[in-house]
Amino acid sequence: MSGNKDGDGGWATFVWNSEKKEFLGRTGCSWFKIILFYVIFYLCLAGIFVGTIQALLLTLSSYKPTYQDRVAPPGLSHTPRLDKAEIVFSMSKNDTYVKFIESINALLKPYDDNVQTNEMKFEHCGDAPQWYVDRGSLENNAGQRKACRFSKSLLGDCSGDDDPTFGFKDGTPCIIVKLNRIVNFRPKAPSGNQSLPEALQGKVQPNLIPIHCKNKRQEDEGKIREIKYFGLGEGFPLQYYPYYGKLLQPQYLQPLVAIQFNVTLEQEVRLECKVYGANIDYSEKDRYQGRFDIKLTVNS
Known part of the structure; x- marks a missing residue:
């Protein structure tokens, strides 16, 4: 099996295959699609996170604690x-x-x-x-x-x-x-x-x-x-x-x-x-x- 890898060019061919125009086993089009997918995926995650934080901030007051159920007044x-x-x-x-x-x-x-x-x-x-x-x-x-x-x-x-x-x-x-x-x-x-x-x-x-x-x-x-x-x-x-x-x-x-x-x-x-x-x-x-x-x- 190792002989086949050497015959195929080994790791050098895996990094860049000039015949198939592949970099690390993927073509340029394949890399573009997967990068685009993860960019959209993480942007959605970031949007959900920011949205939930903004929704939470809308329920909070700048002047007093919103939840005081653990406060036993007064000390x-x-x-x-x-x-x-x-x-x-x-x-x-x-x-x-x-x-x-x-x-x-x-x-x-x-x-x-x-x-x-x-x-x-x-x-x-x-x-x-x-x-x-x-x-x-x-x-x-x-x-x-x-x-x-x-x-x-x-x-x-x-x-x-x-x-x-x-x-x-x-x-x-x-x-x-x-x-x-x-x-x-x-x-x-x-x-x-x-x-x-x-x-x-x-x-x-x-x-x-x-x-x-x-x-x-x-x-x-x-x-x-x-x-x-x-x-x-x-x-x-x-x-x-x-x-x-x-x-x-x-x-x-x-x-x-x-x-x-x-x-x-x-x-x-x-x-x-x-x-x-x-x-x-x-x-x-x-x-x-x-x-x-x-x-x-x-x-x-």
């Missing part, structure tokens, strides 16, 4: 926040809490009054909790929307204005709490006192999402001396919602609540904080859904 987060949600420091050693101060300062930097002076971007939304501020629908082509001002001075003793250590040097540390941003989400105030803890009974203000912290463990109840809350109404006012997203509200400032703890020294205290609203739920699988817990140890 509650705090600063400073560590991996193990544990805050341990000594009052007499500032190097043990300087990292906490730095994280709080970084969070509050956009809340300085001199950053919120642009009248085209910010507006005053009242000195007390009010109803939602309606700035139109997401898709009405009205351009960027204004955002409500929120001054860090509303955080009182935890603003850093009078005490740059946010209470850490005195053993009464502050944490800053916020509801995570979700586009077009409107938190609803509690509909009644049934779902509220005893400490909030009769104290709830209208147009406000209240927050409350208490001991996580029964044995820690006697270790908590006092818990103070600072902010506009000491909760999350409704006029700061809904959030219109980074494209329409890049300057948006979500409302903050500062919580100052005074606990027994040299003792680990487990604390749990929750927000209360008609459309706010909690999950055992997600410890930051509508709540969080921290371990706090204040040493001398």
Whole structure:
């Protein structure tokens, strides 16, 4: 068989057969037809791919996620926040809490009054909790929307204005709490006192999402001396919602609540904080859904 190949010219003849005018076993006409077939075939595939992408893009909004079924609103987060949600420091050693101060300062930097002076971007939304501020629908082509001002001075003793250590040097540390941003989400105030803890009974203000912290463990109840809350109404006012997203509200400032703890020294205290609203739920699988817990140890 190999002799026949050699007699036929072998590979040189297969590459170019001068008698039959074939290149790699095909004539020019055959090559033209097969190349034309694959060009048309892949152009059709590309057209189908581009068409499906364009059809998908027509269903998507530039301003909000189309599918939010995996989002469990809202998350509650705090600063400073560590991996193990544990805050341990000594009052007499500032190097043990300087990292906490730095994280709080970084969070509050956009809340300085001199950053919120642009009248085209910010507006005053009242000195007390009010109803939602309606700035139109997401898709009405009205351009960027204004955002409500929120001054860090509303955080009182935890603003850093009078005490740059946010209470850490005195053993009464502050944490800053916020509801995570979700586009077009409107938190609803509690509909009644049934779902509220005893400490909030009769104290709830209208147009406000209240927050409350208490001991996580029964044995820690006697270790908590006092818990103070600072902010506009000491909760999350409704006029700061809904959030219109980074494209329409890049300057948006979500409302903050500062919580100052005074606990027994040299003792680990487990604390749990929750927000209360008609459309706010909690999950055992997600410890930051509508709540969080921290371990706090204040040493001398």
